[in-house]
Amino acid sequence: MYVVATPIGNLEDLSVRAGRVLAEVDAIAAEDTRHTQRLLRHLGIERPLVSLHEHNESARVEQLLTRLRAGASLALVSDAGTPLISDPGFVLVRELRQAGCRVVPIPGACALITALSVAGLPTDRFTFEGFLPAKSGPRQRQLEAGIARPETRVFYESPHRIRDLLVDIDQVAASRQVVLARELTKTFETLLDGTASELLAQMEADSDQARGEFVVMLAGAPADERDADEVAAETLLQALLDEGVPVKSAAAVTTRMLGGRRKQWYQMALALKSGAPDHA
Structure with missing residues (x-):
């Protein structure tokens, strides 16, 4: 086949x-x-x-x-x-x-790779998360789970939810750069970039910018947003997961070694496990 x-x-x-x-x-x-x-x-x-x-x-x-x-x-x-x-x-x-x-x-066309190739965001390491949950609460939780990660995060979104996604990104990562790729390879192909609030303002000014299918790319966390414990935790968690340690156990080991934040380490481990960087 x-x-x-x-x-x-x-x-x-x-x-x-x-x-x-x-x-x-x-x-x-x-x-x-x-x-x-x-x-x-x-x-x-x-x-x-x-x-x-x-x-x-x-x-x-x-x-x-x-x-x-x-x-x-x-x-x-x-x-x-x-x-x-x-x-x-x-x-x-x-x-x-x-x-x-x-x-x-x-092989051939793939929207996420096409979008990344022209976004101007780092592509040496990225996470593809597909479509985020339809409801704001679960969507924000997934956004928050990977907020400390340094790589570019890539999502797909439909026109009827793109504004809601940008609102949630603004809540979770207001200062981060977002790049929207819309209608790729089609007549009205468009790339927009800015913060989530800036992109929402562009859509308010021109409703056509909210039409079509979207690839949404969110810049990773800059080094100055990540404290030493977060960097150490990601390194430790990734090593444990690579050895086959379950997410819950990896979070428990990290908590014992680095101290509190068990919930944060658990969410970080989940993000590492479910959103392994894709170098397609």
């Missing part, structure tokens, strides 16, 4: 290899078959389509596995960009690999 990256906007970004694979496979598993059908029509390709989305992915595994074992070749695509990156496909890929099937990546 081929995991095929498709354009995030501009159709010319589809690679030659990706187009060839889509034309040659026996069937294509697609997040939204109507969306993928439009892409195939543009390419002049006719292939059978099978829907595979978050609500039916587990049920599709056996069907697709049976086809692969019978000698068929398949492609997996999402609506845009690289499958599995905040999109369906993880369950299928995991099960196929465990069953001994060959899974082949066909």
Whole structure:
């Protein structure tokens, strides 16, 4: 099975290899078959389509596995960009690999990498956290959990929640630089940067700036915001987690060695465990 990256906007970004694979496979598993059908029509390709989305992915595994074992070749695509990156496909890929099937990546567009490449924020180390919780309370808690970390943090957000996210960032990290990448590779592609409050003001002045799909990039903590204990705790926690120590135990060890702040060390350990830096 081929995991095929498709354009995030501009159709010319589809690679030659990706187009060839889509034309040659026996069937294509697609997040939204109507969306993928439009892409195939543009390419002049006719292939059978099978829907595979978050609500039916587990049920599709056996069907697709049976086809692969019978000698068929398949492609997996999402609506845009690289499958599995905040999109369906993880369950299928995991099960196929465990069953001994060959899974082949066909690289291409990915919104988070595209955004980082032009944001002007450090990219030697970054954390991708996908979509944050929809409600403000859990969203702020997740933002706070990683607030002391030095690397750039990357989120996806939809137009109807982008203002709410910026409000919460303003509450948690009012002075931090935020870069918004909007409608990447499309006609109205825009990069905005400033503090969260400055970006909210730009959206108030021009409501079009709140439209489209967003990649949100938040600058990491500068050195002068992190005290010595926080730096030491992150180093210790990362070493413990790398050795397979559970989050709760790692936080307990760090508390014994560095003193109080057990809750803070626990939240830091959770962030390190769930948001391991991605160097895609």
